[in-house]
Amino acid sequence: MDGIEVVVAHSERVTLRVGDVFLKVDADPARLDAEAAAMAAAPIPTAPILWRQPSVIALGALPGTALGVLGEPSPASPAAWAAAGAAIRTLHDTPPPGRRGRNAGARVRADLETECGLLVAGGLLPAALVERNRAVAEAAFRPATPLFTHGDLQITHVFTENDQVTGVLDWSEAGQGDPMFDLATLTLGHEDRLGDVLSGYGPADPVAIRAWWSLRSLLNVRWLADHGFDPFAPGCEVDVLRARM
Structure with missing residues (x-):
């Protein structure tokens, strides 16, 4: 063991790596309970749960490597991306848990309007960029049957x-x-990989996926900037928004 690596850290949760063990510390123990329940119900491989405490969960490392990171070209093959698409289809075809996940409803619409106003008023993004992506995001507000979703893929x-x-x-x-x-979260900033994902996933709604690219990015820019992340980095959220222009 060479030390402790801080994987993610913000006011809601912290993830640390100690050797081959990942420790997630969450300010809301109920969120860890829901996470453990979702992992147990998921029909695809998840990290092994080593032990639990009220505000901490210890997970074992997974074999292999991540598909990539936001802002950098993915080293994964088209077949690996297709395999990810097939796994997501398996998840979506499984009866979902009772907990509500990410949907575009009235609350999200209200949050979007607020964020768009603040992005422009604060001078963080140009009005034309925000308005264009707000129009694209509208397609996410459509009737959709809720399925078993990961929520942060x-x-x-x-x-x-x-x-x-x-x-x-x-x-x-x-x-x-x-x-x-x-599907939108997985391919955010890697739009060229959407075809590979859908070759494994099957029929989907590309218009809604593009809408979620814009919607997710508009909602996240200020939060990322306020929590020590850089949404302006190459290939990240602001570049995703600029691509819609």
Whole structure:
């Protein structure tokens, strides 16, 4: 063991790596309870739970490597991305847990309007960029049957080896949600990989996926900037928004 690595740290939760053990510390113990329940119900590989305490969960490392990171080209093959798509389809086809997940409803619409106003008023983004992406995001507000969704399916959370999915991390947002949100989150900043994902996933709604790219990015820019992350980094959220222009 060479030390302790801080994987993620903000006011809600911290993830530390100690050797091959990942420790997640959450300010809301109920969120860890929901995460453990979602992992137990998921029909795809997840990290092994080593032990639990009220505000801490210890997870074992997964074999393989993540599909990539936001802002950098993915080293994974098209077959690995297709395998990720197939795993997501398996998840979406499984009866969902009772917990609500990510959906585009009235509350999200209200949050979006607020964020768009603040982004422009604070001079963080140009009005034309915000208005264009607000229009694209509208397609996410459509009728959609809630399915078993991961809720935070970033490419750093999906591990593959030999073009097979070895596990998916971070189920803290899992619940009944819009399946296109999962696909959009996985391909955010890697739009060129959407075709590979859908070759494994099957029929989907590309318009809704593009809408979620804009919606997620608009909602996240200020939060990321306020929590020590850089949404302006190449390939990240602001570049995703600029691509819609």
